[in-house]
Amino acid sequence: MELEIATVKAILTEHDLLKEIKTNGTTLNTGVTYDSRVVKPNDMFFCKGNFKPEYLSVAKEKGATAYVSETEYPEGAGMTAVIVTNVTRAMAVLSATYYDFPQNDLYIIGITGTKGKTSSAYFTHAILNQKYPGQVALFSTIDRIVGPKAEDTFKSDLTTPESMNLFHDMRRAVDNGMKYLVMEVSSQAYLRDRVYGLKFDCGIFLNITPDHIGRNEHKDFEDYLHCKLQLMVNSKRCIIDADTDRFEDVFGAAKATTEPDQIYLFSADTEAGGVDFNIQDNEDDLAVNRFTIVDTDNSRGLNITGDYDLNVAGDYNQSNATAAIIAAGLVGANHEDAINPLSEIVIPGRMEHLEIENHGTVFVDYAHNYASLHALLKFLKHQYQNGRVIVVVGSPGDKGISRRAGFGKALSEQADIAYLTTDDPGFEKPEKIIKQIELSIEPNTVEIKEVLDRRDAIQQAIELSGSQDVVVLAGKGEDPYQKIEGVDEPWPTDMGVAKEVKRGLIYGKTNK
Numbered sequence: 439m440e441l442e443i444a445t446v447k448a449i450l451t452e453h454d455l456l457k458e459i460k461t462n463g464t465t466l467n468t469g470v471t472y473d474s475r476v477v478k479p480n481d482m483f484f485c486k487g488n489f490k491p492e493y494l495s496v497a498k499e500k501g502a503t504a505y506v507s508e509t510e511y512p513e514g515a516g517m518t519a520v521i522v523t524n525v526t527r528a529m530a531v532l533s534a535t536y537y538d539f540p541q542n543d544l545y546i547i548g549i550t551g552t553k554g555k556t557s558s559a560y561f562t563h564a565i566l567n568q569k570y571p572g573q574v575a576l577f578s579t580i581d582r583i584v585g586p587k588a589e590d591t592f593k594s595d596l597t598t599p600e601s602m603n604l605f606h607d608m609r610r611a612v613d614n615g616m617k618y619l620v621m622e623v624s625s626q627a628y629l630r631d632r633v634y635g636l637k638f639d640c641g642i643f644l645n646i647t648p649d650h651i652g653r654n655e656h657k658d659f660e661d662y663l664h665c666k667l668q669l670m671v672n673s674k675r676c677i678i679d680a681d682t683d684r685f686e687d688v689f690g691a692a693k694a695t696t697e698p699d700q701i702y703l704f705s706a707d708t709e710a711g712g713v714d715f716n717i718q719d720n721e722d723d724l725a726v727n728r729f730t731i732v733d734t735d736n737s738r739g740l741n742i743t744g745d746y747d748l749n750v751a752g753d754y755n756q757s758n759a760t761a762a763i764i765a766a767g768l769v770g771a772n773h774e775d776a777i778n779p780l781s782e783i784v785i786p787g788r789m790e791h792l793e794i795e796n797h798g799t800v801f802v803d804y805a806h807n808y809a810s811l812h813a814l815l816k817f818l819k820h821q822y823q824n825g826r827v828i829v830v831v832g833s834p835g836d837k838g839i840s841r842r843a844g845f846g847k848a849l850s851e852q853a854d855i856a857y858l859t860t861d862d863p864g865f866e867k868p869e870k871i872i873k874q875i876e877l878s879i880e881p882n883t884v885e886i887k888e889v890l891d892r893r894d895a896i897q898q899a900i901e902l903s904g905s906q907d908v909v910v911l912a913g914k915g916e917d918p919y920q921k922i923e924g925v926d927e928p929w930p931t932d933m934g935v936a937k938e939v940k941r942g943l944i945y946g947k948t949n950k
């Protein structure tokens with residue numbers, strides 16, 4: 439792979455991003471990076487985000503010969519300086535060029551929504567992989583799959599990677615023979631130009647509720663919505679959950695660039711008119727999640743109507759699965775292709791459960807804002823009508839401030855006992871975060887217990903529970919870290935702790 443300076447000039451000019459190029463005579467770069475720690479000789483270095491000029495000095499020392507930046511730096515003297523109007527956009531278009539436009543060899547399905555992106559991505563991947571084995575890549579919050587071998591699956595750092603990593607991983611996927619890519623598209627991906635210039639073959643919009651507002655994220659809800667809508671604007675086909683808040687905005691964004699016959703709507707409201715597919719909920723308890731997709735408009739020609747059993751509980755997962763079934767249906771997967779993968783699928787950290795004799799059933803779930811915690815607790819409360827809903831939850835520091843009030847509200851509405859504890863406090867004090875959640879709990883609705891140590895909180899919640907109760911460990915899913923003051927402290931996962939407690943209860947000792 440290489441990038442000629444003449445090509446850099448042409449691409450940046452085409453995208454109206456070039457201010458000037460001050461060349462040091464180098465005409466070709468053999469590598470690209472935005473991290474001085476991994477620079478190799480003759481790399482092109484991108485100065486982005488919370489960049490510090492000393493990183494450029496390090497990059498130069500290690501042999502980088504060109505840099506791309508919005509301003510010229512004395513530290514870059516002697517290097518080719520590519521000065522641009524917007525460095526994250528420049529990084530996106532130049533990364534696509536460097537990796538030789540892998541997107542052109544992939545059918546790309548992008549999924550956005552405040553909740554359900556990962557679940558829908560796993561459902562879509564599973565169905566397509568059944569139809570086209572070994573040809574479907576997945577870029578999700580949990581895993582990235584870029585090929586059929588074990589070494590082609592690895593953990594993700596971000597929901598949607600930085601553009602350079604995105605195109606790098608797409609190239610790997612294409613070289614490994616992948617033909618389809620299912621990827622989550624966070625609002626941050628648009629805010630930070632991670633998918634700038636990318637056209638999606640199919641875009642899915644699931645839902646929107648307030649989240650991701652605050653420092654480092656969106657300035658307000660309208661900005662959050664605006665970013666999410668960009669997936670509809672940039673998709674050739676659109677699938678929309680018609681039950682979403684702000685439906686008219688979402689539909690409007692889709693219609694702006696997509697012909698009506700390429701927009702597919704579905705609804706969990708069986709009475710809803712004007713949609714292409716209705717979801718009929720046949721049974722949604724913990725053992726069975728059974729639904730039927732009813733086609734209201736046979737002219738769409740997809741062979742996906744019929745009954746489905748979903749292995750992941752939660753009525754909201756019927757909507758996530760329907761979006762996935764339609765998306766896969768658009769590239770040839772039919773009802774038969776979808777039945778088995780959906781009836782077997784397991785998604786790490788989503789609705790994982792553990793039975794503990796004489797104590798409650800423990801659920802580990804990634805619910806970490808109002809909408810998801812509310813949906814989860816409402817579902818479980820309905821399932822465990824004779825028991826109590828005991829929730830262990832905290833809220834992360836340094837981001838998603840609105841989640842704190844959201845947790846308080848969801849707990850007030852559905853929980854019986856709440857253990858307020860630590861979850862990725864970052865540079866904030868967990869006791870302060872806990873107080874903020876507590877202040878949002880309606881008086882006399884929930885019994886509140888403050889237990890700062892998450893391990894203790896989980897243990898106490900399980901020990902307190904009786905056989906009819908449900909214990910919900912919310913927010914972390916299968917996350918193996920606690921983020922504390924800039925350090926990722928290893929965490930045995932919520933399920934790991936629950937299993938330890940179970941062993942302790944069985945063998946008469948705890949493993950603390």
Ligand SMILES: CC(=O)N[C@H]1[C@@H](OP(=O)(O)OP(=O)(O)OC[C@H]2O[C@@H](n3ccc(=O)[nH]c3=O)[C@H](O)[C@@H]2O)O[C@H](CO)[C@@H](O)[C@@H]1O[C@H](C)C(=O)N[C@@H](C)C(=O)N[C@H](CCC(=O)O)C(=O)O
Pocket residue numbers: 472473474475486487488489490493595596597598599600624625626627630654655
């Ligand atoms: C606000 C935000 O999105 N920031 C992302 C962004 O940060 P940044 O560009 O400022 O980078 P930085 O890590 O502060 O460092 C500045 C630059 O200096 C470079 N550097 C740094 C140190 C050094 O020694 N040398 C060096 O060159 C870095 O490589 C970087 O290019 O680029 C970094 C990668 O370069 C990301 O890790 C970082 O994500 C942070 C950690 C983050 O938490 N992002 C969240 C908000 C996020 O993106 N979430 C969404 C949504 C998830 C959801 O829907 O739930 C996601 O898509 O994951």
Ligand SMILES: Nc1ncnc2c1ncn2[C@@H]1O[C@H](COP(=O)(O)OP(=O)(O)OP(=O)(O)O)[C@@H](O)[C@H]1O
Pocket residue numbers: 551552553554555556557558579597644645754755757758787788789803804805806809810811813814
């Ligand atoms: N459609 C939905 N509506 C409401 N809640 C949902 C929905 N889908 C999933 N959830 C809840 O949200 C949690 C997270 O789901 P999932 O990981 O699929 O969403 P996500 O959009 O990828 O989340 P995030 O952006 O936080 O990574 C689930 O564990 C479940 O509790």
